[in-house]
Amino acid sequence: MIAESLKKAGRQVGSPGYSRNLTLPVTRTIEHRPDCCAACRQSFADNTDYRPWNARFELELEIGNAESPKLQIEHSRHDYFSATCPCGHQTRAEPGRGADEDGWSVALSEWHLCGPRLVSFFGLSLIVPTGIAQQNPSLFARLAGNLPQHQHHQSMHS
Ligand SMILES: [Zn+2]
Numbered sequence: 001m002i003a004e005s006l007k008k009a010g011r012q013v014g015s016p017g018y019s020r021n022l023t024l025p026v027t028r029t030i031e032h033r034p035d036c037c038a039a040c041r042q043s044f045a046d047n048t049d050y051r052p053w054n055a056r057f058e059l060e061l062e063i064g065n066a067e068s069p070k071l072q073i074e075h076s077r078h079d080y081f082s083a084t085c086p087c088g089h090q091t092r093a094e095p096g097r098g099a100d101e102d103g104w105s106v107a108l109s110e111w112h113l114c115g116p117r118l119v120s121f122f123g124l125s126l127i128v129p130t131g132i133a134q135q136n137p138s139l140f141a142r143l144a145g146n147l148p149q150h151q152h153h154q155s156m157h158s
Pocket of ligand 1: 037038039040041042085086087088089
């Protein structure tokens with residue numbers, strides 16, 4: 001029930017995410033380029049003429065680490081590039097298709113506005129007492145499953 005309402009909310013806000021008014025500053029830009037031709041599997045050369053064809057913005061929750069837990073929204077811009085192979089086929093990098101986006105666990109074919117941690121945050125905010133994120137960010141992060149308790153062990157820091 002919760003997941004369904006979140007998905008609906010995400011769609012309303014996020015589609016099409018790249019055309020809405022943007023007032024938040026972008027904290028980082030991530031570029032996505034296809035490695036090889038989707039038709040003949042030939043790798044693209046270093047001097048390939050990549051062309052931007054789409055972009056999306058992502059809001060994600062940054063939780064810091066065990067020593068300095070924090071709750072902060074990061075605003076990323078994802079640029080997607082296309083390239084044309086010598087065989088004539090045009091290949092586009094697309095959201096949720098790359099190995100660097102394995103964290104996207106739901107409906108990978110869609111364009112999402114919120115990253116997985118932020119979606120968890122919304123989910124948790126429905127079931128934990130109001131204010132716990134501000135009062136105890138470390139506990140909140142563990143609840144969110146992003147800071148396993150064994151990270152506190154000394155061996156993890158070296
Ligand atoms: Zn090709």
